[in-house]
Amino acid sequence: MNSNPLLFTTLVVALGLPLASCRKKDEQAPAAEAAPQTMPVTVKTITPQSVTVKSSQPGRLEAYRQAEIRARVPGIVMERTYEEGQEVKAGTALFRIDPAPFKAALDAATAALEEGEASLALAQDKKQRYSALVTGNAISARDMTEAESEEKQALARIGSAKADVETAKLRLDYATVTAPIDGRARRAEVTEGALVGEDSPTLLTTVEQIDPIYVNFSQPVSEVIALRKAMRDGSMSGHKTDEIEVEITLGDGSVYPRKGKLIFADLAVDAGTDSVQLRALVPNPDRELFPGMYVRVNMDVATEKEAILIPRDSLMRTNDGAMVMVVNEKNEVVATPVQTKEMHDGQWHVTSGLKGGDRVIIENAAYAPVGAVVAPTESATKPEAKTE
Template sequence: MKQRVSLRTLALSSVLILITGCSKPEAQQATEAPAEVGVIVAQATPTSVATELPGRLEPYREAEVRARVAGIVTARLYEEGQDVTRGAALFQIDPAPLQAAYDSEAANLARAQANLSAAADKLRRYADLVSDRAISERDHAESVAQERQARAEVALARANLQSAKLKLDYARVTSPIDGRARRALVTEGALVGEGQATPLTVVQQIDPIYVNFAQPAAEVMQLQKQIRAGALEGVAPDQVRVRLLLPDGSEYGRGGTLSFADLAVDPGTDNVTMRALFENPGRDLLPGMYVRVRLEQAINRDTYLVPRNALLRNAEGAHVLAAGADGELKKIAVTAERLQGPNWIVTQGLAGGERIVVENAAHMAAGQKIKPVERAAPSAQAPAAGNPEAGVQARTSAPGQKG
C-alpha cells in the first residue's frame, strides 16, 4: 500500500516539474521585452556664440553745473535726486549787485545815445555850412569824427549792457540738460564763482544709459580666425546683440546695441574698449553699477539642443545615451558647457540623426535594449545672421585678461 502511494506522489511531482519548466521561459520572455522609451532625433540648431565680460554703467550724458558769476548762493531750487528738464532752475545767486551793474550800464548806454544824437545834429549843420564855405574843411572833418566816435560809444555801451544782462541771468543757475540732479555741492550762504567757476551739482541723463567694457585682444583675434575659417558665421557690428547681467545674477529685460568698438588695442591692458547702449525707462540701471555684459558676436550652426535630463555626467565627463538600429543603447561623449532655457547646448560629440534617450536616462545604461518612441525635438528658432534667437554659447573673460 505504501509503495502505491509513493509511486503516485512521484508521478504528481514529475507533472508539476514539467509544468513549471514550461511556464518559466514564457514569464522570462515577458519580463525581458524591451520597454518603450522616449527619444529625440538630434538635429543641428544654430546658436549664438557669446562672451561674458565685466562692465560698468555710465550716464548717457553728464553735465557739471557751475556758477558762471561770482556771488552768494541764496537758495537751492530743486530736490536732490529728482529729474529735471533742460533750463530748470537749480540755484539762485544773489542778484542785487548784478542788477546794480546792469542799471549802471543801461545809464551809460543812454548817455552814449544822447552824445550820438548831439554829434549827429552837429554833423548835419556843419555839412550845410561847409558847402557855403562858412566853416573850414577841418571843422567839418572834426564833426564827422565826433559823430563816428559817438556811434562807437553807443555800440560799446550796448555791448556792456548785454554783458551785464547775461551776468544777471546767470544769477539763476539752470540745468544744461534733461536728467537727474544729484546732491548739491554747496549750501545757501556759500560764496561761489570767485576767481573760478565753482561746481554746484551734477546732472546725469541715464535713459538711455551706456555700459563700458573691454574684450581681450587675443579673444577678438581667435573669433576672427574662426569666422575666416568658416567654423563660425560672423555678425555685422551694427547687428551684434548685447545682453546685461545684473549684480544679483538676473538678466536685464531689455537688449542693448553695440555703439562703439575701439579700432586700437589698449597697450596697458591688451584689451579692446567697447561701449553698448541700453534703454532705461524705469531707471533701474544706475551709473557706476558693475554688471556683466553678454556679447553675441557670431553664430555656430553646428550645435545641438539636448534636454537637461538627457545629458548625464560622471567622472569621465558629459555623455548621452543613444539607441541604435536594434534598440541597444550606447554612450556618446559630448561637450556641453552652457544651458539655453531647458536644454543643454552640445558643441561636440553629435553628428546629427542620433536617437537620444530623453526619458529616465539616469536609470539606464549602455548595452540595455529599449523600444524607441520618438518625441518632439526641443523647439528653437534658427537665428538669421545678426538676429540669433535659438541659443547662446558663452565664454567668460576675466577683468584685465591678456592673451
C-alpha cells in the same frame, strides 16, 4: 538461496552512481547553454542644428547725458530752488546767487550807453551844420574832419557801451543757475551762504539724464577673433551691430524687462584688459536703473549653422576632462573625450569630439562599461534646443 548483503549493497551503489551523475548533468545543461544578456541603453543620434551663439559679459551703467552745474559768476548763494533727486526740465532754476552787484553793473552799462547815444546826437548835429558851412568856405576842411571824427568816436563808444550792457545782462542772468538739460538733479554740493565762483567755476550739483541709459562693457579679444574666423569659414553667420539686442541681468539675478540695442563697438583693443569696448543703450522710463550699477549684459552675437548639442546628463566630468559614452557600429561602448562651452536649454554645446551620426548614451552613461556590447534604443523624446 541466501543473498549476500554486502554484494547487494555494492551493486546498488555501483548502479546508482551513473544514474545520479546523469541526472546532475541534465539539470546543469540548461544553465550552461544559456546565452549571455546584453545591457540595454538609451541613446541619442547626434544631428547638427542651427544654434544662436550668446555672449555674457559684466557691465556698468552710465548716464546718457550728464551736466555738471557750475557757478559762472562769483557771489554768495542766496537760495537752492530744487529738491535733491528731483526731475527737472532744461531751464529750471536750481540756485540763485546774490544778483545785486550784477544789477548795479547793468545799470552802469546802461547809463554809459545812454551817454554815448547823447554824444552821438551832438556829433551828428555838428557834422550836419559843418557840412553846409564847408561848401561856402565858412569853416576850414580841418574843422569838418574833426566833426566827422567826433561822430565816429561817438558811434564807437555806443558799440562798446552796448557790449558792456550785454555782458552785464549775461552776468545778471548767470546769477540764476539753471539746468541745461532735462534729467534728475543730484545732491547739492554747496549750501546757502556759500561763496562760489571766486577763483574758478564752483561745482554746485550734477544733472543726469538716465532715460535711456548707457551700459558699458567689454568682450575678450579672443572671442572676437574666434567669432570673425568662424564667420569667414562659413560655420557661423553674424548679426549687424545695430540689430543686436542686449538683455540686462541685475545684481540680484533678476532680468530687466526691457531690452536695449548695441550702439557702439570700438575698433581698438584695450591694452590693459586685452578686450574690445562696447556700449549699449537701454530704455529706462521707470528709473529702475541707476548710473554706476554693475549688471551682466547678455546678447546674441551670431548663429552657428552646424552645432552639436547633447543632453546635460550624458556628459561626465573626470580628472582628465569631459567625456561621453558613444555606441559604435559594433554596438560597443566607447569613451569619447569632448570639449564644451555654454548650455542651450539644458543641452551642452559640444565644440569638438563628436560629429553628426554619433550615438551618445544619454541615461546612466556611467554604468555602461567601456568595451561592453550593449543593446541601444533611440530616445523617444529629444530635448529641444534653442534654434534660429
